[in-house]
Amino acid sequence: MNESLRASAAAPKKPTKAELAAAVHLTVPDLVAPRLRVLFCGINPGLYTAAIGYHFGRPGNRFWPALHGAGFTPRQLSPWEQGALLELGIGVTNMVERTTATAAELSPAEFVAGGARLARVVAEYQPRVVAFLGIGAYRSAFARPKAPLGLQADRLGETALWVLPSPSGLNANHQLADLVVLLRDLREWVDGNGALVRAAAPTQ
Numbered sequence: 001m002n003e004s005l006r007a008s009a010a011a012p013k014k015p016t017k018a019e020l021a022a023a024v025h026l027t028v029p030d031l032v033a034p035r036l037r038v039l040f041c042g043i044n045p046g047l048y049t050a051a052i053g054y055h056f057g058r059p060g061n062r063f064w065p066a067l068h069g070a071g072f073t074p075r076q077l078s079p080w081e082q083g084a085l086l087e088l089g090i091g092v093t094n095m096v097e098r099t100t101a102t103a104a105e106l107s108p109a110e111f112v113a114g115g116a117r118l119a120r121v122v123a124e125y126q127p128r129v130v131a132f133l134g135i136g137a138y139r140s141a142f143a144r145p146k147a148p149l150g151l152q153a154d155r156l157g158e159t160a161l162w163v164l165p166s167p168s169g170l171n172a173n174h175q176l177a178d179l180v181v182l183l184r185d186l187r188e189w190v191d192g193n194g195a196l197v198r199a200a201a202p203t204q
Helices: 017-025 047-052 063-069 108-125 135-141 176-190
Strands: 038-042 090-094 129-133 150-156 159-164
Touching: 017 047, 038 108, 063 176, 090 108, 108 135, 108 150, 129 135, 129 176, 135 159, 150 176, 159 176
Parallel strands: 038 090, 038 129, 129 159
Antiparallel strands: 150 159
């Protein structure tokens, strides 16, 4: 195991109320590299995440424990250890770059523009699969209002598309155990063990 997966990075300090308010003007850079196994795509940065500068940074977000529970990482990483994901062939981006207090502040046009930006990122870096962490964001960005969870029939070039629930602690429809199961399905498919997982039929 690489050193960055053995040693924990230093945690950033908790942002103040003023820093959280100012975070609306910040963005969080993509964590990407060529030919990733999986590129996870969140909806957009929240205030806490933007304030500390790491993806899925808010305490209570289930992304990091679910990722480990599904077998993507050898231990549960902290948001500030996100760089270790690249060594595992995993990256992170967002559908919309703009930081907001809640995703409800985003407009339909922003999702459509975000989908176009994501298509450019995929064309440049060519991940094997993009995993969307938010079914509503995927449906809005790609005009697929009935898209189900899981592997999609649509692709971006040669890149497969997979839809998952948002790991936000505000998402009461899916608990951590549910997210682990769904992420494990993705990992098994990525690892070549998901032969029985079929793409959903195209829906408009």
